[in-house]
Amino acid sequence: MDRRIALKQLAWITGGVILIPSCDFTQESVLEAYQKLQVTASQRETLSQVTNTVFPGVKLKKADEVGLPDFVLIMANDCLPESEQEQFLAGLKGFETFTKKEFGKTFKKMDADEAAEAFRNIMAMESEENPDLASTKEFLGITKRFSLQGYLTSEYYMTEIMPYKMIPGGFKGSKLISELERINPNG
Amino acid sequence: MANLNIQHKKENTFDAIVIGSGMSGGWAAKELTEKGLKTLVLERGKSVEHIKDYPTTNLHPWEFEHRGNINEDVRKENPIISRCYAFREDAQHFFVKDTEHPYIQDKPFDWIRGYQTGGKSLLWARQVQRWSDFDFEGPARDGFAVDWPIRYKDLAPWYSHVEKFVGVSGNMDGLPNLPDGEFLPAMELTAVEQYFKTHVGANYPGRDIIIGRCAHITGNAEHYAKQGRALCQHRTLCQRGCPFGGYFSSNSSTLPWAMNTGNLTLKNNAVVHCILYDEQKGKATGVLVIDALTLETTEYYADIIFLNASALNTNLVLLNSTSSRFPNGLGNDNGLLGKFVAFHNYRAGVSGEYEGLTEYTTEGKRPNGGYIPRFRNVQKQETGFLRGYAAGFSGSRSILTDHSDIGENLENSLLSPKFGTWRVGSHMMGETIPKEESQVSLDPNQKDAWGIPQLKVSIDYDQNDEAMITDYLEQMTEMFESAGFKNIRTRDDKRAPGLDIHEMGGARMGNDPKTSVLNKWNQLHACSNVYVTDGACMTSTSTQNPSLTYMAMAARSVDHAIRESKS
Numbered sequence: 226m227d228r229r230i231a232l233k234q235l236a237w238i239t240g241g242v243i244l245i246p247s248c249d250f251t252q253e254s255v256l257e258a259y260q261k262l263q264v265t266a267s268q269r270e271t272l273s274q275v276t277n278t279v280f281p282g283v284k285l286k287k288a289d290e291v292g293l294p295d296f297v298l299i300m301a302n303d304c305l306p307e308s309e310q311e312q313f314l315a316g317l318k319g320f321e322t323f324t325k326k327e328f329g330k331t332f333k334k335m336d337a338d339e340a341a342e343a344f345r346n347i348m349a350m351e352s353e354e355n356p357d358l359a360s361t362k363e364f365l366g367i368t369k370r371f372s373l374q375g376y377l378t379s380e381y382y383m384t385e386i387m388p389y390k391m392i393p394g395g396f397k398g399s400k401l402i403s404e405l406e407r408i409n410p411n412g
Numbered sequence: 413m414a415n416l417n418i419q420h421k422k423e424n425t426f427d428a429i430v431i432g433s434g435m436s437g438g439w440a441a442k443e444l445t446e447k448g449l450k451t452l453v454l455e456r457g458k459s460v461e462h463i464k465d466y467p468t469t470n471l472h473p474w475e476f477e478h479r480g481n482i483n484e485d486v487r488k489e490n491p492i493i494s495r496c497y498a499f500r501e502d503a504q505h506f507f508v509k510d511t512e513h514p515y516i517q518d519k520p521f522d523w524i525r526g527y528q529t530g531g532k533s534l535l536w537a538r539q540v541q542r543w544s545d546f547d548f549e550g551p552a553r554d555g556f557a558v559d560w561p562i563r564y565k566d567l568a569p570w571y572s573h574v575e576k577f578v579g580v581s582g583n584m585d586g587l588p589n590l591p592d593g594e595f596l597p598a599m600e601l602t603a604v605e606q607y608f609k610t611h612v613g614a615n616y617p618g619r620d621i622i623i624g625r626c627a628h629i630t631g632n633a634e635h636y637a638k639q640g641r642a643l644c645q646h647r648t649l650c651q652r653g654c655p656f657g658g659y660f661s662s663n664s665s666t667l668p669w670a671m672n673t674g675n676l677t678l679k680n681n682a683v684v685h686c687i688l689y690d691e692q693k694g695k696a697t698g699v700l701v702i703d704a705l706t707l708e709t710t711e712y713y714a715d716i717i718f719l720n721a722s723a724l725n726t727n728l729v730l731l732n733s734t735s736s737r738f739p740n741g742l743g744n745d746n747g748l749l750g751k752f753v754a755f756h757n758y759r760a761g762v763s764g765e766y767e768g769l770t771e772y773t774t775e776g777k778r779p780n781g782g783y784i785p786r787f788r789n790v791q792k793q794e795t796g797f798l799r800g801y802a803a804g805f806s807g808s809r810s811i812l813t814d815h816s817d818i819g820e821n822l823e824n825s826l827l828s829p830k831f832g833t834w835r836v837g838s839h840m841m842g843e844t845i846p847k848e849e850s851q852v853s854l855d856p857n858q859k860d861a862w863g864i865p866q867l868k869v870s871i872d873y874d875q876n877d878e879a880m881i882t883d884y885l886e887q888m889t890e891m892f893e894s895a896g897f898k899n900i901r902t903r904d905d906k907r908a909p910g911l912d913i914h915e916m917g918g919a920r921m922g923n924d925p926k927t928s929v930l931n932k933w934n935q936l937h938a939c940s941n942v943y944v945t946d947g948a949c950m951t952s953t954s955t956q957n958p959s960l961t962y963m964a965m966a967a968r969s970v971d972h973a974i975r976e977s978k979s
Contacts, residue, residue: 284823304481341819373815376826380474386826391472393646393776398600400775408829410811412775 258295259302262314269294271320272368274333278340279372286381288372296375297368309367316364323361387411421713426452426677428716428973429699431684431729434531436946436962437720438662438670439574443970444716445675452712453667454682456704456721457527460506460534462640462663466653468502476501492522495911498535503651506534516855518870520908523724523915529680530663531722532913533959535651538627538659540580540960541783541802542571542591546790547954550843554789554798557752557846558922560951561932564591570964578660578963579636581644581780582625590622590785590956596631598623603772604807604834605782611895618790619891621805624783627660627960639665648777659779681705683862686733687717687742687942695941696742702862716941716973720966723753723947724852727918728867730944731854743936749919749929751851753871754953756914757801757842760881760904762888764897765833766807773809773831781806784838786955788883797879799843802955803888807836836897840884843955844909845876846917871909914958916950934969940976943969 253265264272276288276297288294301313316323324332328343335343344365352359376382383389389411427449430440437453444451459465473479480501487494490510499507508525515523526532545564552559568591575594582595601609601623609621628644629636636642641657641664650659657664670676681704688711690697698713719726727750733742741749781804788800810832814825850872854865885902892900909915922928925937930949936942945966947958 279818280823281819283820284827299477300481303483303485304478306484310484337819344818369818374479378473378479380472382826383473387829389473391470391647391649396599396646396774396776396778398606398774398778399603399772402771402773402831408811408831410813410829 256298259298261310262298262302264298264314264317268317269298271332272297272317274340275320275344275365275368276372278337278344279369280376281337281341285386288376291376291379291381293372293375297371300371300374301367305367309363312360312363313367314364315360316362319357320361320364323357383411424698424711425713426450427714428452428718429454429712429714430718430720431699432456432531432720432722432725432946433529433662433667433678434526434720434722434946435533435536435662435959436966437718438530438533438666439963439966440718440720440943440945440970441670441676442577442666443967444718444974445670445673447970447974448673448675449716449974450675451670451677452714453670453676453678454684454699454701454712455529455531455678455680456683457508457529457531457680459680460529460653460663462657462661462668463653463655466655467505469649469652469655471502493524495522495907496524496913498651500651502649503535506651506653513860514858515866516858516868518868519872521869521871522908522910523869524910524913525722525725529667529678530661533661534653534663536661536913536959537957538650538779539624539783539957540575540578540593540627541625541785541956542593543567543954543956543961544589544591546589546786547952547956550799550954551952554793556798557952558920558924558927561921561923561928566932567961567964567968570968571960573967574960574963577639578627578665579629579632579641580625581628581630583623585620585622587620587622587785589787589790593625595625596629599626599628599630599778599780601782602774602807602809602834603769604766604809604836605805607766607769608805608807608836608891608895609782612891615894616787616891619784619787621782621784624780624804626780628779629658639669641665644779646777646779648779650779683864684721684729685709685862685864687719687729688713689733689735689737689742689939691735691737694939696939702864704862707862716977717943718966718969719942719944719948720946723915723918723950724867724869726944726946726948727753727852728854728864730919730948731852732864738938742942743919743929743938745938746926746929748848748927750853751848751918752846752920753850753852753915753917754844754846754950755871755909755916756912756953756955757844757873757877757880758839758912759842759873759877759907760884760902761837761839762885762892762900762902763835763837764892764900765810765835766895766897767833768896769834770831786843788880788887795879795883797876797883798845799876799880800955801840801842801880801884803838803840803884805836805838807834809833810835833898836892838888840881840888841912841955841957842877842880842884843953845874846920846952847874852918869910871915873909914947914953916947916953916958919944919948920951921949922951933972934965935972941973943973945969 273294276293280288321331433455551557583598644658685700731741784803786800812832858866919929
């Protein structure tokens with residue numbers, strides 16, 4: 226049986242991360258929760274570092290604490306058109322190599338400031354005729370988009386930061402704005 | 413054996429059968445059962461009981477795995493339903509997927525369906541504007557379709573009857589082209605909507621902006637408590653089903669009411685194959701039903717049959733009800749059944765911004781919007797196209813948050829949103845002219861999963877629609893500019909017919925059996941114990957959201973059927 230298929234089946238049975246009982250360290254286990262993506266734990270770690278770069282937790286909770294890495298992967302797995310999904314994956318899988326080549330240092334070796342700078346620099350680069358850069362930008366763009374969506378609709382943000390009311394109970398069409406009142410997009 | 417058959421026939425015999433449990437079928441069921449008739453309601457879809465079967469109704473945004481988005485696999489497999497604005501993660505279980513019930517598009521047509529108890533009444537936009545004689549007299553005045561066999565005075569008492577029961581929020585606006593009704597307290601216009609109303613009122617005689625009349629309970633709570641319904645709580649999550657019964661649906665209102673009479677039998681997964689016709693008696697005797705799950709067939713019998721399967725499916729049932737007396741479909745002596753189908757033209761919209769009124773915002777949520785009644789060609793023909801359009805108009809204060817950066821800057825931005833301009837938007841609801849070539853028919857070869865011929869749909873826009881779009885965009889842009897709105901943008905999304913979810917006609921009403929299918933009481937001219945009181949009966953479309961008119965017609969026709977049966 227093909228090793229890859231066997232791994233996948235084992236993943237189905239165990240229902241989570243599987244450790245490969247072998248000495249072949251060249252192939253890493255895939256995370257079963259994201260069937261289409263076939264990402265490994267270390268790729269998820271890279272993604273987590275990217276989402277923590279988007280939301281580093283200086284003034285608000287950071288991405289990890291709001292569960293963003295999993296949310297981004299779920300959305301990338303379930304809700305992206307195939308072409309975008311391919312770009313996202315190519316960008317993610319090549320991200321450490323790309324950053325090493327571009328900045329002389331892999332993303333995971335960067336501190337928070339360096340990571341943010343790298344993120345901004347990549348997004349500002351001209352990607353014509355550079356497929357690696359194009360997919361890296363696509364990966365970062367999609368990750369940021371889903372990070373924002375996940376953050377703005379998280380329980381944390383919608384209850385503690387900008388409280389949302391499921392039952393407003395009424396509607397006023399003209400309300401004088403009070404300078405003292407905090408502006409709440411969910412209010 | 414003979415005894416068994418007699419027993420079976422007795423068990424399957426009712427005073428009345430209603431095909432369809434949606435907006436108009438629910439009303440037929442309520443009226444019939446209240447008058448003491450043992451009534452069988454046949455619903456082709458699954459059971460959806462009020463509150464119990466609203467699985468998403470109390471979920472918070474973060475409790476949806478995809479935060480509202482639809483899975484890509486589902487979207488790819490179901491492009492038609494995926495174009496519907498309400499087909500989102502929270503309500504997707506109430507829509508028919510393309511793959512579940514295919515049909516044939518001779519021309520692009522997005523057929524949006526809800527197969528379950530309550531049908532699309534769970535999902536509707538809840539706008540309930542009355543027709544006036546400017547609408548009923550349209551075909552006769554402007555020389556299209558056939559003359560409506562009824563006028564406003566025929567329907568007015570039934571509009572009132574329905575409004576009192578469903579609960580309609582609105583203002584007495586005193587407009588001749590949009591008659592007032594039985595209203596509960598109106599919802600408020602926003603500051604910018606009020607400003608636009610005042611501006612248009614002063615500068616454009618005959619044009620009005622009003623708050624929509626919507627089927628939400630905003631007062632008289634005790635009266636609606638008898639239905640188990642409570643005041644609208646402004647959640648604006650209506651499409652999930654409302655646990656308060658704040659808006660009207662068959663599920664929350666007419667069906668439980670009918671059930672309480674003890675006279676209702678509701679049967680789910682009951683796909684109607686055809687209506688049975690008895691040549692000796694010269695009338696319909698019942699229906700043939702296929703169980704959607706087991707494919708088992710059963711006959712049910714009644715002296716009164718109400719067909720409320722939704723506009724196009726009603727056409728399908730009639731076309732498929734063939735006999736030697738009616739080889740081309742029940743009541744189809746003139747060959748017009750399935751023809752002269754029309755819809756509402758929703759293709760165009762205009763948006764803009766208003767920089768004034770900076771000291772105001774809104775508070776809470778509003779399951780409703782502003783409404784501009786038709787102002788073109790009302791009193792007389794005045795443009796190069798026939799009829800006209802109503803329009804939605806809504807405006808709300810924007811709140812801006814800078815999402816452009818990442819890191820600490822982004823976090824700071826999220827903590828310091830700012831008020832932006834007022835954003836305003838409008839969309840058109842154009843009357844389309846029913847044409848003989850706009851039609852549905854049965855495909856001779858392709859069948860659906862229940863062995864019933866697939867429906868072939870051939871409906872399109874015409875030059876009148878194009879001219880109306882141009883005029884709407886011009887007029888609305890001019891009114892926006894005149895009101896000082898900025899960044900005005902127009903759009904024509906070229907959507908296919910059907911996405912308006914206001915398809916109508918195919919079994920039109922009229923005075924003459926040679927040129928129409930139904931009479932003034934919604935009876936088939938040629939088979940008077942079959943009543944059609946859903947969208948299929950419509951002779952013309954006017955511009956108003958049609959559900960209120962279907963409900964009023966259903967109630968009026970039941971009253972007629974009962975008076976007939978007593979005479």
